[in-house]
Amino acid sequence: xxxxxxxxxxxxxxxxxxxxxxxxxxxxxxxxxxxxxxxxxxxxxxxxxxxxxxxxxxxxxxxxxxxxxxxxxxxxxxxxxxxxxxxxxxxxxxxxxxxxxxxxxxxxxxxxxxxxxxxxxxxxxxxxxxxxxxxxxxxxxxxxxxxxxxxxxxxxxxxxxxxxxxxxxxxxxxxxxxxxxxxxxxxxxxxxxxxxxxxxxxxxxxxxxxxxxxxxxxxxxxxxxxxxxxxxxxxxxxxxxxxxxxxxxxxxxxxxxxxxxxxxxxxxxxxxxxxxxxxxxxxxxxxxxxxxxxxxxxxxxxxxxxxxxxxxxxxxxxxxxxxxxxxxxxxxxxxxxxxxxxxxxxxxxxxxxxxxxxxxxxxxxxxxxxxxxxxxxxxxxxxxxxxxxxxxxxxxxxxxxxxxxxxxxxxxxxxxxxxxxxxxxxxxxxxxxxxxxxxxxxxxxxxxxxxxxxxxxxxxxxxxxxxxxxxxxxxxxxxxxxxxxxxxxxxxxxxxxxxxxxxxxxxxxxxxxxxxxxxxxxxxxxxxxxxxxxxxxxxxxxxxxxxxxxxxxxxxxxxxxxxxxxxxxxxxxxxxx
Numbered sequence: 001x002x003x004x005x006x007x008x009x010x011x012x013x014x015x016x017x018x019x020x021x022x023x024x025x026x027x028x029x030x031x032x033x034x035x036x037x038x039x040x041x042x043x044x045x046x047x048x049x050x051x052x053x054x055x056x057x058x059x060x061x062x063x064x065x066x067x068x069x070x071x072x073x074x075x076x077x078x079x080x081x082x083x084x085x086x087x088x089x090x091x092x093x094x095x096x097x098x099x100x101x102x103x104x105x106x107x108x109x110x111x112x113x114x115x116x117x118x119x120x121x122x123x124x125x126x127x128x129x130x131x132x133x134x135x136x137x138x139x140x141x142x143x144x145x146x147x148x149x150x151x152x153x154x155x156x157x158x159x160x161x162x163x164x165x166x167x168x169x170x171x172x173x174x175x176x177x178x179x180x181x182x183x184x185x186x187x188x189x190x191x192x193x194x195x196x197x198x199x200x201x202x203x204x205x206x207x208x209x210x211x212x213x214x215x216x217x218x219x220x221x222x223x224x225x226x227x228x229x230x231x232x233x234x235x236x237x238x239x240x241x242x243x244x245x246x247x248x249x250x251x252x253x254x255x256x257x258x259x260x261x262x263x264x265x266x267x268x269x270x271x272x273x274x275x276x277x278x279x280x281x282x283x284x285x286x287x288x289x290x291x292x293x294x295x296x297x298x299x300x301x302x303x304x305x306x307x308x309x310x311x312x313x314x315x316x317x318x319x320x321x322x323x324x325x326x327x328x329x330x331x332x333x334x335x336x337x338x339x340x341x342x343x344x345x346x347x348x349x350x351x352x353x354x355x356x357x358x359x360x361x362x363x364x365x366x367x368x369x370x371x372x373x374x375x376x377x378x379x380x381x382x383x384x385x386x387x388x389x390x391x392x393x394x395x396x397x398x399x400x401x402x403x404x405x406x407x408x409x410x411x412x413x414x415x416x417x418x419x420x421x422x423x424x425x426x427x428x429x430x431x432x433x434x435x436x437x438x439x440x441x442x443x444x445x446x447x448x449x450x451x452x453x454x455x456x457x458x459x460x461x462x463x464x465x466x467x468x469x470x471x472x473x474x475x476x477x478x479x480x481x482x483x484x485x486x487x488x489x490x491x492x493x494x495x496x497x498x499x500x501x502x503x504x505x506x507x508x509x510x511x512x513x514x515x516x517x518x519x520x521x522x523x524x525x526x527x528x529x530x531x532x533x534x535x536x537x538x539x540x541x542x543x544x545x546x547x548x549x550x551x552x553x554x555x556x557x558x559x560x561x562x563x564x565x566x567x568x569x570x571x572x573x574x575x576x577x
Contacts, residue, residue, distance in 0.1 A: 006136070030099075030142060033091030034150035040085035041155045041308065043077050045162055048300040050074045056293030088147075096142035102130055107332040117400065117409040119368065122332065125208030130328045134203065138329075141322020142313035151308035159305045166294050169278075169284025174305050177265035199243035199324075206236045247320070262306035269302045317514055356385040356513045356544045357419030357434060359405065365413030366397075366404060378414070380562060387545040389555035392564040398548035401564060402516045405546065407432055414562050418514065436506030438460050440519035440538070442498055444490035449474075450482040453504045472504035473535040496528035500535055507539050515540055517547040521554055533557065 051074060054067040090213050108131060114121055122130075156178060164171035213220065213229050220226050273295045275281040282289070290298070359382040367373035374397040382388050390398045403409050405416060407428035416423040444452055452467055454460040465482050474480040480497055490498050499520055506512055520536055521529035533554055536545075547558060555561050 030092040030095035030146065031150070033093075033095065034147045035154075036088030036091065037085050037147055038151045038432040040081045040088065041151055041304075042158055043081040043084070043157065044304050045301065047081070048073050048076050048297055048304070050077070051300065052293045052297040055296050056291065059292050089143075092143055092147055096139055098140050099142070100135060103326075103329050104135055106130060107329050110133060110333040115409045116421035117368075117403055123208035123212065125211030126205065128211070129203060129207035130325075130332060133207075134325045134328055137318070137321040137325040139322075140315065140318035141325075145312070145319040145322065148308055148315050152312050155308045156305050159301050163298055163301055163305075167272075167290060167298060170272055170298050170302070173265055173268045173272070174302065177261050177268075178305075178485075180307065184294050197338055199240070200245050202236070202240045202243050206233070206240055206408055209233065209236060209493035222241075232546045236252040259310075262303075262310065265306065266302045270299060273298055278521060336533050348410035355419075356542060358382060358384040358386075358417075359514070359544060359546070360417040361405075362416070362417075364404065364411055366400065366409070366411050375411075375414075382544060382546065383544060384419075384546055386560065387540060387558045388547070388560045388562055389558040390546065390548040390562050390564050391550070391552070391555050394550075396565050398564050399518050402437075402518055402546065402548050406437060406516055431558065434512060435514045435516060436509065436512035438499065438502045438506060438515065438517040438520050440499075440522045442490075442502035444486055444488070444493065444498065444501065446488040447486065448482065449480055449484050449486060449501070452486060452501060453482070453508055455505065457509070465504075468504040471507045471535070472500040473531060474500050474504060494528075496524050496532055499524070499532050503532075503535050503539055513543050515545045517545070517549075519549055520547065521549065521551045529554070 050070040054070040054074075057066040057070075111121070111127060117565060156174075160171050160175055162172065210233060213233070217226075220229055272281060272284065273290065276285065276290055277292065277295050279289075359380070361380040364375045364378040365373060366375045378401075390401060392398050400409070404411050405418070406425075407423055410425075418434070421427055421431060423431055449469065450462060450465045453465045463483065469480065469482060470473060474497065477497060478484075478494065480501070486493065490501075493501065502520075506515060515536075517536060520532055522533060529551065536547075537557070544557070547554065549555055
């Protein structure tokens with residue numbers, strides 16, 4: 001795999017870099033839409049006044065002509081209310097979708113910048129679940145809960161003032177009932193947030209487990225572990241089902257609390273207005289008796305007082321799920337080891353050079369977090385165009401050393417120079433354009449052979465792909481022709497053909513003058529390995545080659561053998577082939 005990934009290949013949005021800091025804030029563009037929806041809700045006060053006036057006139061014996069103007073005004077206000085609410089909803093949706101896209105881009109960007117040697121990287125299935133599935137829970141939180149929250153802050157106080165202008169007692173009933181609703185909802189909401197977080201963790205864990213097991217399905221079949229895997233997947237699915245039901249039960253509980261208190265408050269207001277109009281209660285109206293028109297106005301505003309709270313309760317579980325999803329997105333952007341050069345474009349002047357570079361490693365130090373150092377003072381010099389084999393026991397650090405040379409991890413000390421250029425954060429992206437990586441497990445994407453060789457790189461023509469396939473020894477493989485389709489993970493290619501495909505990826509870029517190969521003959525039979533080695537040496541002509549291998553036959557053919565061992569055993573020994 002060619003190590004010349006450009007910065008532009010990482011998904012990016014203008015809001016991506018700031019999304020980690022703003023992950024818990026509401027998108028500013030949606031506030032105007034939410035205010036518009038709140039203003040639309042306030043228009044009901046004018047509509048209720050017109051409707052009450054029309055009823056009052058009819059009760060006083062007026063004819064149909066007396067209610068035509070209020071009816072037309074009511075209709076116009078209804079159209080204005082619907083239009084304003086629709087405009088606000090579109091505004092909120094556009095802002096929320098754009099903000100969520102920025103969050104996703106920021107999370108994907110942070111994942112792409114993390115070093116492949118970072119052992120704290122989330123499982124691919126879990127990360128995919130968060131980005132594709134769980135992130136969608138942010139939208140209802142923004143569209144329903146945030147809008148309802150704005151209306152709760154705006155509509156009930158205005159309605160309470162309008163009611164208090166006519167009856168302080170009716171307004172007092174509404175105001176006393178209102179705090180009980182958010183109080184009980186807050187108590188319930190703490191539990192809802194915890195249940196939502198647990199449910200999202202179960203969903204992410206199940207997705208990661210399923211993806212990992214699907215990747216290793218052939219191994220599970222060979223070991224007879226399919227039934228055990230199915231049982232574990234069933235148990236995980238049952239746990240997810242139970243977690244989902246817990247979230248739903250809490251959501252229904254919050255709605256029940258709202259309906260109870262709002263129904264009691266509206267009933268008390270209705271009882272007061274009814275007895276007041278009948279003359280059984282004289283107080284509560286600033287010393288004057290309410291008219292039928294005024295009583296109707298109060299009765300129509302009482303349910304509207306609780307409508308924003310009802311919307312808030314209906315969206316309360318959206319808040320819990322949205323907050324949990326935001327926390328999950330935020331964790332994907334947590335501080336972690338960054339791929340050297342990830343913040344810089346690959347426009348270094350060294351990229352234009354095609355001469356085989358030398359490699360000078362001096363005083364290298366590297367250790368995985370919480371472990372003993374793999375290298376401490378490691379030194380190695382490789383001449384331009386030289387071929388070197390790194391040999392050592394499993395876990396001795398061969399692959400890690402290649403990764404450090406490729407700039408896929410940051411060393412804690414020492415220096416690495418490639419072609420005389422110091423490998424650091426500023427030069428890593430440019431130096432990687434001069435490298436090609438041949439891994440022992442090259443990833444193949446679903447698509448054509450041509451697409452898997454070119455990998456979308458600019459300037460790679462179909463003729464170049466055909467020549468690279470031929471140089472890699474795939475020209476005689478019928479199902480590896482450039483136009484042939486491959487399945488995800490390389491379905492249709494053998495192990496040796498997969499390695500040859502990786503060689504073709506390197507061969508398609510002649511400026512890749514430093515070849516790094518990690519166990520190119522691992523898991524191959526003798527004849528297949530010999531063919532891969534021949535293709536590797538053909539590709540390495542005129543280039544610097546560094547191979548990490550357990551294959552002593554391959555190491556013997558290379559010419560220079562460097563024994564790499566863990567610190568405390570032996571840092572490095574050299575042997576002529």
